[in-house]
Amino acid sequence: MYSFGTTIKATEEEAVEKVTNALKDEGFGVLTEINVKSVMKAKIDVDMNPYRILGACNPHLARQAIEAEPDIGLLLPCNVLVRDEGDGEMFIGFMDPASVLTLVDRPEVGELAKQVREKLERVCEAVQA
Numbered sequence: 001m002y003s004f005g006t007t008i009k010a011t012e013e014e015a016v017e018k019v020t021n022a023l024k025d026e027g028f029g030v031l032t033e034i035n036v037k038s039v040m041k042a043k044i045d046v047d048m049n050p051y052r053i054l055g056a057c058n059p060h061l062a063r064q065a066i067e068a069e070p071d072i073g074l075l076l077p078c079n080v081l082v083r084d085e086g087d088g089e090m091f092i093g094f095m096d097p098a099s100v101l102t103l104v105d106r107p108e109v110g111e112l113a114k115q116v117r118e119k120l121e122r123v124c125e126a127v128q129a
Contacts, residue, residue: 001096001099002095002096002099002100003081003093003094003095003096003099004093004094004096004120004121004124005081005091005092005093005094005124006091006092006124006127006128007085007089007090007091007092008089008090008092008127008128009088009089009090010088010089010090011088011090012050012052012082012084012090014090015082015090015092015127016052016054016082018126018127019054019080019082019092019123019127020054022122022123022126022127023054023056023080023123025123025126026058026119026120026122026123027058027059027060027061027119028056028057028058028078028119028123029056029057029058029059030054030055030056030080031055031056031057031077032053032054032055032077033052033053033054033055034052034053034055035051035052036048036051036052036053037049037050037051037052049083049084049086050082050083050084050090051081051082051083051084052081052082052083053079053080053081053082054079054080054081054082055077055078055079055080056077056078056079056080057076057077057078058116058119061112061115061116062076062077064108064112065101065109065112068106068108068109068112069104069106069109072101072104072109075100075101075103075104078094078095078097078116078120079094079095080092080093080094080095080120081093081094092124092127094120094123094124096117096120097112097113097116097117097120098110098113098114098116098117100113101113
């Protein structure tokens, strides 16, 4: 399993705002935002439901990870997915850092991944409230 998530009743904008605020409460910032719906329309003229990928980063934990493994940037930031499920429901999905960072065979990175997962699980719980 490489992810976990939840489904909430919200508009796309409400869901993005809710998850962004919950991430902030856990020390994360959103470094990147990809509006896949807009990209698909602009690049290949395909209409699709709202689908956004947020690149979330906790700078303190990211610094520790980079110090432990300089190439870890290839696996960062943590992606958060906001996807329209229809009927007024939005899926909020989180990359599981504990799963992804097992690719790095360093105990200190494994410990950081566990901390990040715990924070993202709290974010997931917060968006459900």
